[in-house]
Every structure is written in structure tokens, then in C-alpha cells.
Amino acid sequence: MSSSKIIAVSGKGGTGKTSICALLVRAFKNKGYGPLLAVDADPNANLAEMLGLKTESSIGEICEETKKYDGGQAGMSKNDYLRFRLEQIITEAEGFDLLAMGRPEGPGCYCYANNVLRDALKILMDNYKLILIDNEAGFEHVSRKTNLKIDQLLVVSDPSLRGVDTAGKIFNLAKNIGLPVEKTGLLLNRVKGGISSELEKRIEDIGLGLFAKIDEDDCIVDSAQTGKSIFALPEDCKSVRAVAGFCDKLLK
Numbered sequence: 122m123s124s125s126k127i128i129a130v131s132g133k134g135g136t137g138k139t140s141i142c143a144l145l146v147r148a149f150k151n152k153g154y155g156p157l158l159a160v161d162a163d164p165n166a167n168l169a170e171m172l173g174l175k176t177e178s179s180i181g182e183i184c185e186e187t188k189k190y191d192g193g194q195a196g197m198s199k200n201d202y203l204r205f206r207l208e209q210i211i212t213e214a215e216g217f218d219l220l221a222m223g224r225p226e227g228p229g230c231y232c233y234a235n236n237v238l239r240d241a242l243k244i245l246m247d248n249y250k251l252i253l254i255d256n257e258a259g260f261e262h263v264s265r266k267t268n269l270k271i272d273q274l275l276v277v278s279d280p281s282l283r284g285v286d287t288a289g290k291i292f293n294l295a296k297n298i299g300l301p302v303e304k305t306g307l308l309l310n311r312v313k314g315g316i317s318s319e320l321e322k323r324i325e326d327i328g329l330g331l332f333a334k335i336d337e338d339d340c341i342v343d344s345a346q347t348g349k350s351i352f353a354l355p356e357d358c359k360s361v362r363a364v365a366g367f368c369d370k371l372l373k
């Protein structure tokens with residue numbers, strides 16, 4: 122049995138999933154926790170950019186060839202072949218690695234790419250202590266079929282009633298499709314000031330416990346505008362401090 126942990130970040134579009142994933146990579150890297158793999162499971166990939174990397178290749182690229190692979194000439198099993206190709210498409214950075222899903226080409230390849238991603242993660246679990254997954258908005262795309270045990274699912278939401286309702290729906294969907302998730306928590310992002318009692322009540326109602334809060338942070342706004350990597354943010358940025366503060370809790 123592998124002892125690696127999988128943390129997945131999900132939530133509605135634009136809630137801050139990728140920023141939070143990047144902040145988590147930074148936090149775990151700074152603590153020297155690893156080997157660490159960041160997975161950009163969103164075809165509209167931008168986790169790499171936030172981490173200051175350029176990805177040359179992705180799962181999408183090897184999707185078609187893995188699909189066609191029949192053990193063929195090389196006499197390698199499909200799994201061995203995938204392992205071999207994964208080594209080539211993983212980007213190695215300082216203190217962490219990155220695997221991108223990319224944009225699968227070819228008809229029917231999108232679904233198949235999810236299968237490839239699942240098989241890839243199974244293989245990679247032996248190599249990494251922690252795998253952090255940045256999901257496409259609407260978690261079900263990737264996760265329905267992955268069937269991998271997720272140790273911690275973080276659902277990100279803005280601090281609004283409607284946002285929290287949507288997070289609740291994602292949580293319920295995860296439950297209903299039988300997603301093998303160990304722990305789930307709500308991550309309120311872009312919090313300005315306090316949380317109203319109405320919002321507190323709504324959070325209680327959706328049954329998804331509040332895991333942590335991250336304040337609205339000008340550092341993140343600036344880095345989005347300038348295209349700077351998450352590693353360029355000063356240590357005392359609100360979001361950097363918040364994530365560094367709660368990241369250990371994710372491993373428990």
C-alpha cells in the first residue's frame with residue numbers, strides 16, 4: 122500500500138482553486154514536505170503558470186498513443202509504457218514536480234484522458250508523498266472515474282450564500298456518485314472582514330464543515346495582473362500566511 126496522500130481542490134469556476142493549489146504547493150515546498158506532485162487536471166491549464174513553470178507536454182498528448190498502445194513492438198505492458206511516458210511529460214521543478222492534464226486531442230479522448238490520468242496517478246502514488254490536484258470547475262469530470270481515494274477534498278467558495286450553496290451541491294454530488302473521499306471541507310476564499318451569521322448558518326446547513334478561510338488579498342490580485350509566480354509573493358501576504366498556517370491540518 123502506498124502511503125501517499127491525495128489532496129484535491131474543487132469548486133465553482135473562478136473561486137480561487139488554482140491560486141489555492143499554487144499556494145499549497147508553495148507552503149508544502151517551504152516546509153520541505155515531499156516528494157510533492159502538483160497535478161493540473163484542468164484542460165484550461167494555468168497552474169503551471171502560477172507556479173512559474175512552462176509545461177512542454179501533458180497527458181493530453183500521450184492520450185491518443187496510450188489508447189492505441191497494444192503492447193506492441195517494445196513488448197512493454199501498457200502500464201510500463203505509461204510509466205515510461207509519464208517520466209517524460211512530468212516537469213521537474215525545485216521542490217516539486219508538475220503533471221498537466223492538457224487538452225486531449227482526438228474524438229473521445231477527453232474521457233479517455235481522465236482514465237489515463239487515473240492510471241497515471243495510481244502509478245505515481247508510489248513516487249510521491251503528496252499529490253495536490255487542481256481540478257476543473259465541477260469536480261465530477263475528473264473524479265467520477267478516477268475512483269482513487271482522495272484523502273482530503275477541499276471545496277472552495279466565495280463568502281456568499283449562493284457560493285456556499287454551490288459548494289454544498291458539489292459536496293452532495295461527490296457523496297452521491299460515491300467518490301471515495303476520506304475528508305471534505307469548505308474553504309472560504311476572498312473573505313472581506315467577518316462572516317455574517319446568515320452565512321454561518323448556511324454553512325452549517327450544507328453539512329460541509331468550514332475547514333479554513335482565506336482573506337481577500339491584494340498580493341494575489343497583483344500577481345494575477347503581473348503574471349508573477351506564486352513564489353514571488355512576499356511571505357507576509359495574507360493568503361500566503363493563511364495557507365502556511367492550515368496546510369499541516371490537511372495531512373492529519
Ligand SMILES: Nc1ncnc2c1ncn2[C@@H]1O[C@H](COP(=O)(O)OP(=O)(O)OP(=O)(O)O)[C@@H](O)[C@H]1O
Nearest residue numbers: 134135136137138139140258311336337338341345
Ligand atoms: N484570496 C484572493 N484574494 C484576491 N484575489 C483572489 C484570491 N483568490 C483568487 N483570487 C483571484 O480570483 C481569480 C480566480 O482565481 P483562480 O484562477 O485561482 O480561480 P479558479 O477557481 O482556479 O478558476 P477556474 O475555475 O477558471 O479554474 C484570479 O484573478 C485570482 O487572482
Ligand SMILES: [Mg+2]
Nearest residue numbers: 138139140163
Ligand atoms: Mg483554475
